[in-house]
Amino acid sequence: MKEKSFIGDVAKAGNLSVQAVRYYERLGLLPAAGRTSTGYRTYGSESLDRLRFIRQAQALGFSLDEIREILRLRYEGHSPCGCVRDLLQKKLHTIENQIRQLVRFRHDLRKTLERSKKLPHLPHTASSICPLIQIESGQRGKEEKRGKRR
Numbered sequence: 001m002k003e004k005s006f007i008g009d010v011a012k013a014g015n016l017s018v019q020a021v022r023y024y025e026r027l028g029l030l031p032a033a034g035r036t037s038t039g040y041r042t043y044g045s046e047s048l049d050r051l052r053f054i055r056q057a058q059a060l061g062f063s064l065d066e067i068r069e070i071l072r073l074r075y076e077g078h079s080p081c082g083c084v085r086d087l088l089q090k091k092l093h094t095i096e097n098q099i100r101q102l103v104r105f106r107h108d109l110r111k112t113l114e115r116s117k118k119l120p121h122l123p124h125t126a127s128s129i130c131p132l133i134q135i136e137s138g139q140r141g142k143e144e145k146r147g148k149r150r
Contacts, residue, residue, distance in 0.1 A: 004034070004042040014051035021051065029054055029068055061091050 011018045024030040030050055033041035050071070057067045066087055073080035116132050128134050 004044060005048075007033070007041045007043065010043045010048055010051065013048050014055065016051060016055070024051070024054060024064075027064060027068065029064065029071060060088070062087065 005013075007018050007021055011021045014021070021030065025033060030047055033043050033047070036042060053071075054064075054067055057070065058064075062070070070080040070084060073083060112132070
């Protein structure tokens with residue numbers, strides 16, 4: 001990249017849209033661009049480095065607010081690595097909880113599907129919408145109560 005590049009060049013090099021570059025600048029994730037005499041934005045190579053950092057941080061699940069805090073720490077002369085480590089630990093904990101919940105959900109779906117195969121036809125009553133779901137939710141409630149007693 002040239003010493004000073006226009007927004008389109010920076011966006012292309014960072015694999016972003018021009019709108020994303022402007023948005024990051026508005027949020028303070030990217031320093032304000034220089035301007036030509038005709039008002040075009042110009043960026044130095046450090047802007048591209050920062051855009052790449054933002055993309056890498058997003059790929060690890062960091063929000064733009066978290067990225068802003070990391071950048072603030074760095075450019076105030078502090079090491080953001082401790083903050084990053086703490087955030088990564090929290091994200092890992094959250095993901096592990098979500099995985100456990102999804103595994104339980106998958107198990108419930110499989111059980112419901114297996115039961116549905118054993119019941120060729122369930123009669124509809126005036127008060128039912130889908131007996132399979134309504135029977136299953138009632139059955140699930142009984143199983144949950146049994147599990148709590150153990």
